Amino acid sequence: MAGKSIVVTSGKGGVGKTTTVANIGTALAQKGHSVVMIDADIGLRNLDIIMGLENRIVYNLVDVIEGKCRTQQALIRDRKLTKLCMIPAAQTREKDAVQPEQMKDLCADLTNDFDFVLIDCPAGIERGFKNAIAGAHSALVVTTPEVSAIRDADRVVGLLEANLLNDIHLIINRVNQKMVKKGDMMSTADIVTLLSIPLLGVVPESEEVVISTNRGVPLVHDRGSKAGRAFQRIAARLNGEDLPIEDEQHEGFFGRVKRFILS
């Protein structure tokens, strides 16, 4: 059975696209699915660092696309999970080295061999973005509760819809419940209303994310971490499981969000 290819995008930089890809990919692989993550951010390679696989890179995405190596040769296997692979971006090339058509072919190839193909999209809406979304069946839009990030997410949703990618879900990253309660941060309900796309999950703000990124070990390996659990639940929902959105303190508030999503 052919797998699903999913692009993770945001428009704005620094909202946690790469972290999301690394954690969802790892969580899906933990559940026994075969997963490949593609770093489409050519020239600004990051995913390998977060996965702690930087020193294993021999071939990269551009090598595969230019036919300098076989796809199998560029796949880097994770240190812990055998079903998890990634294709790193080229660090020394430009985004023009790849054409949308070529990405489409590569993704079509990979979906034959893997259950999930996760594409880490670069920030921005130019060439790199168009390449990254070319081969995707569905999209995850990551945003933080900041007005600028939400504005960019809105634009990106519009562009995805214009490219006939209609299966779009939202992940809200770095939510600080204390600030939301005080009214200093936009609530998830407000964001979902504005963007009007279904919510897949909410990830709380946490220092653990920074630590895990620096160590090169995805957070979902750490069972005690709240953010890690949030990513695990997102991965489960992505896999079709019906879990309620975050069981945080106030049930009523999230109940409202959930009702909105189900409607």
Next chain:
Amino acid sequence: MQENTTPPVQIKAIRDGFLLVPSPVASFQTIMEFLSQRLTESHHFLKRARMTLDLRQRPFRAEEVRELRRLLLEKADVELVQVRLGEDLRGLLSWAAEQLAVTLSVDQAHQPEAQPVVVRTTCRSGSRFESEADCFILGDVNPGAEVLAVGDIIVFGNLRGIAHAGTRGDRSARIWALSIEPNQIRIADLVAVPPKGSRRGSGRFEVAEVQGEMIQVTTL
């Protein structure tokens, strides 16, 4: 000085003959000289051809057309069959007015009436919709989106982006929405920014219109 990249006259082959394109900047004198030379050089090739004069760039002057026609006929036996005009009809009008000794004017209003634009999706950041008449939005207008209409703007949702009604200066144009909380609204030449901290979720239709010299938002 005449050795520019474009010659004063270009002759192009089209489906049923030739197209004569005089440069919009060259003087008529140079055009006539250049054309006369070209016609002498290749009068065998052009003989009895049907020529179309392209005046989409160069303004229409009756005297020039007459002269060109005479030159073509005398030098190479070429018949001028058609003159193509551009959008600018002022030259033709003033000539016709002179002929008839009466002032002529073209009524712009006879053009087909503009249709209202209906948008059936949410207007997201970065999108821009323009309408020559009214504009209907069946969804929200998010921040960063722009909606412009010569007439009214009607939003069946929340208006949070920029809306400009009456873009041609019609101050009686209005903006309707389920909730008006935009960054900025404009009606004709007036611009308004909503007062800070005002957030009424009235849940009923709101309308923005010009009252005096101000844009006022009222709940219906």
